[in-house]
Amino acid sequence: MSKNTVTVIDNRNGNSYEFNILDASIGPSVVDISTFYKNTGMFTYDEGYTSTASCKSDITYIDGETGKLMYRGYDISYMANKKTFLDTAFLLLNGDLPTQEELDNFTLEMKKRSFVHEAVKKLFDAFPDRAHPMAILSAGVSALATLYFKHLDINTSEEFREMSNRIVAKIPTLAAFSYRYSKGLPIIYPDLNRGFTENFLYMMRAYPHQHIELRDVEIKALDTIFTLHADHEQNASTTAVRNLASTMAHPYAAISAGIGALWGKSHGGANESVIRQLEMIGSVDKVDEYIARAKDKNDPFRLMGFGHRVYKNFDPRATILKDIRDDLMGELNISGKLIEVANKIEHIALNDEYFVSRGLYPNIDFYSGLILQALKIPKEMFAVIFVIGRTPGWIAQWNELQQQKNIKIARPRQLYNGPTERTPK
């Protein structure tokens, strides 16, 4: 019996089966069960993939026990504190941090590609007032596949670069347009004199022919939020992107699917829900009542912004954001009921046995919502901000799958519990 294997014994008949263990460069090894059905005639069952590695990847590493997150081997605190979002996007897409010359070229390309085809405006015109910007954005990204159909067939690194840089550059413009359309506001075109993150804030806030001043502290905070969201290995939306990639769908259709998955309030929609929940709680004297509801097994109420499938000790992104929130609140002189309520919830949850014993700590969404509010970003745009950050990660994951030999279409099996064959009446 080889050492690097796992033996599975079927106690019903004593049959034993051996499966190889594949070692990771860092982190848990995996048992290769790709021949499990062939050998045993059974499927494995793992709802929500809590113990299943769905792919091999070089991009992002997370250790949920110690609260570690690395992009291509670089710690998240280094990326957030010393690098910009465009450094991060370049790193995810290309595997290495850019040289100054590469960064300058990438920055320029982002500016040049930031305009969207006027046809997209006609599409946006068709949406009703107050449509959610995530729905508009998902449709807009999907529509890009009609304009760049050639990206369906990518064979060279040059073709990949064109496709990926195009979508990373256009997402902030589409995102800002989504908001402006949802509110009936005039759309603002990108300003080529502004940097990536500044340009997005400008397109969100400006009015035609009006001077607008954006503070460095605001631009830096938003840029860091983008960086912290840039990738998070095989989360629900990335898995959606990879599933589409496995079918050879258009990459922008895959990104559109990722946007749909991210919208859910258990995923990227959580930061919007955090603010809605804080507003609902309303004042510090109501906090205890809602904490009790969160702990009550018979009440579906959950404390939004707490808990994470992978991080069971702390979310390293939340730690960085907490500092930014405190700085920003001081710099912009922001205070108010919402912050007081948030602080009380945070204090109770960090000390309460229910939350501590289940590893339910504030996640990235608990803090990002408050920061985005301080940046005057409306609630319905919070998940859209997440999309801007996550796009380079999705594209990097899409490409990693495309580079694989013998791509397997994502096609899980099931434990069938329906009727056995019925006699037709």
Ligand code: ACO
């Ligand atoms: N409030 C109260 N109780 C909670 C919460 C919460 N926010 N989250 C989990 N629990 C409890 C569950 O009831 C369960 O209790 P039990 O063991 O007594 O049955 C236990 O903690 C484990 O919860 P699961 O749902 O099994 O954990 P899972 O890993 O599947 O879920 C999730 C993680 C979806 C993030 C969950 O914690 C949650 O719903 N949190 C609130 C939404 C949120 O903030 N989402 C953002 C995640 S970060 C991101 O996507 C960027």
